[in-house]
Amino acid sequence: MNGEQINHSDGDFSQDPERDPFLGALLREARLRERIAVASRRHRMRLTETSWYGWVARYGRAAVPIGIAAALIAAVILNRSVRTEAEFAAQAAAATLDLRGAVAGGSRSAVTDAVVGPDSTEFLIAMAVDR
Amino acid sequence: MREPTREPATDAEETALVDRATRGDPAAFDALVRRHLPGALVAAERLLGDRADAEDLVQDAFLRALDRLPLLDPNRPFGPWFFTLLRNLGINQLRAKRVRHTEPELLDAASPDALPDEEMERAEVRERFDAALAALTPRQREIVMLFEVEGWKGAEIAEHLGLTPENVRWHLHQAKKSLRVSLSTLRDEGTL
Numbered sequence: 001m002n003g004e005q006i007n008h009s010d011g012d013f014s015q016d017p018e019r020d021p022f023l024g025a026l027l028r029e030a031r032l033r034e035r036i037a038v039a040s041r042r043h044r045m046r047l048t049e050t051s052w053y054g055w056v057a058r059y060g061r062a063a064v065p066i067g068i069a070a071a072l073i074a075a076v077i078l079n080r081s082v083r084t085e086a087e088f089a090a091q092a093a094a095a096t097l098d099l100r101g102a103v104a105g106g107s108r109s110a111v112t113d114a115v116v117g118p119d120s121t122e123f124l125i126a127m128a129v130d131r
Numbered sequence: 132m133r134e135p136t137r138e139p140a141t142d143a144e145e146t147a148l149v150d151r152a153t154r155g156d157p158a159a160f161d162a163l164v165r166r167h168l169p170g171a172l173v174a175a176e177r178l179l180g181d182r183a184d185a186e187d188l189v190q191d192a193f194l195r196a197l198d199r200l201p202l203l204d205p206n207r208p209f210g211p212w213f214f215t216l217l218r219n220l221g222i223n224q225l226r227a228k229r230v231r232h233t234e235p236e237l238l239d240a241a242s243p244d245a246l247p248d249e250e251m252e253r254a255e256v257r258e259r260f261d262a263a264l265a266a267l268t269p270r271q272r273e274i275v276m277l278f279e280v281e282g283w284k285g286a287e288i289a290e291h292l293g294l295t296p297e298n299v300r301w302h303l304h305q306a307k308k309s310l311r312v313s314l315s316t317l318r319d320e321g322t323l
Contacts, residue, residue, distance in 0.1 A: 006301040013300040016278075016285040023310065024279040029168060029257065030264050031280065032186050036164050036193050041157055043194050 087130075142208060149209050153200040164193055165261075166254040167210060171217055178221040188224060192217040263310050271306035278303055 006013060145166070151159035171192065175185035196213050203212055264272065270292070277283040277291070278299075285303070289296040 006297060010301070010304055013297040013304070016300060017303065017307075019279060019282070020307070023275075023307065026257075026260055027264070027276055027280050028182075028186075029172065030261055031276065032172070032189065033161070033164055033168055033257075033261065035186075036168075036190050037157070037161050039190060039194060040160055040164075040197050043197060044155065044157070047198075 145209055146205065149200060149203065150205070152197070153203075160197060162254070163209060165257055167213055168193075169253055169257070171214070174214060174217060175221060178218065179225065184224075188217065188221050192220050195220065260310070263312065267306050267309055271302050271309070274299055274302045275306040275310075 145163070148159045148162050148166075152163055168189065171189045172185055175188040175192075176182055179185050179188060192213065196216055199216070203209065267275070273292070274288055277288045278285070283291075285296045285299045288294075289299045292299070294302075
């Protein structure tokens with residue numbers, strides 16, 4: 001805004017007017033109300049953020065040991081399943097050798113044993129225990 | 132015949148405000164601030180003897196109150212609870228500063244339960260004043276604040292804002308004219 005907008009009929013603007021303590025006090029109050037409103041909103045936001053950080057801080061500590069434990073369990077399970085597959089491969093290889101041996105010159109019962117297993121409950125028990 | 136009691140209505144309204152503020156409604160908290168700020172300022176200034184310190188104390192007390200609202204017994208009025216909080220904070224502040232003082236007098240003049248109707252009216256009038264202030268242009272608002280609150284001279288404001296001193300005084304005049312309506316109500320009621 002420029003000086004030309006001044007309407008001099010409104011009064012004399014060549015000197016500062018008297019200060020108004022009543023108005024000053026009200027304005028100060030209004031300013032403080034605004035300050036408190038802004039501060040209270042920030043405060044609420046901080047509280048919300050704090051609860052988020054608090055959650056992380058609380059569970060963050062537990063997350064490390066839980067993660068390590070989960071990794072260890074996963075490693076054990078994985079290792080076990082790998083070993084089982086390896087064992088299975090070894091068993092299959094052994095069975096193939098038995099069958100070859102039986103066919104090459106073994107008796108009829110030896111061939112049968114090689115294909116369907118020996119005529120014994122021990123075989124079934126051993127299979128069940130393995131599983 | 133006794134006039135239908137306004138006090139219980141006021142209390143009910145305040146209880147509702149406290150309830151809403153506790154549940155995170157900023158407007159309700161602002162209304163509580165508007166209602167209790169004038170008394171709180173008087174009390175804080177009386178306690179600390181300094182306007183700026185009093186403003187800081189009042190702000191601190193309201194923020195503490197915001198934190199502790201969930202702890203407030205719904206059957207207890209907000210005012211006395213808040214003023215006790217304010218007083219304790221003020222005393223702690225004085226102790227921390229190691230200022231020698233006599234035991235502060237009770238906050239009788241500022242006690243909100245003494246004159247709830249007045250508190251209510253003051254809050255309403257201040258709400259109108261805030262609205263009038265918000266209706267000023269940003270420049271008028273800044274000028275009136277710098278002049279009346281900060282105590283700057285017209286020439287200093289002019290230099291700060293790149294205006295002529297006459298222009299500043301004219302803006303000041305316009306701002307005061309705009310505020311006059313709400314101010315006249317306040318002056319008539321003598322509620323400052």
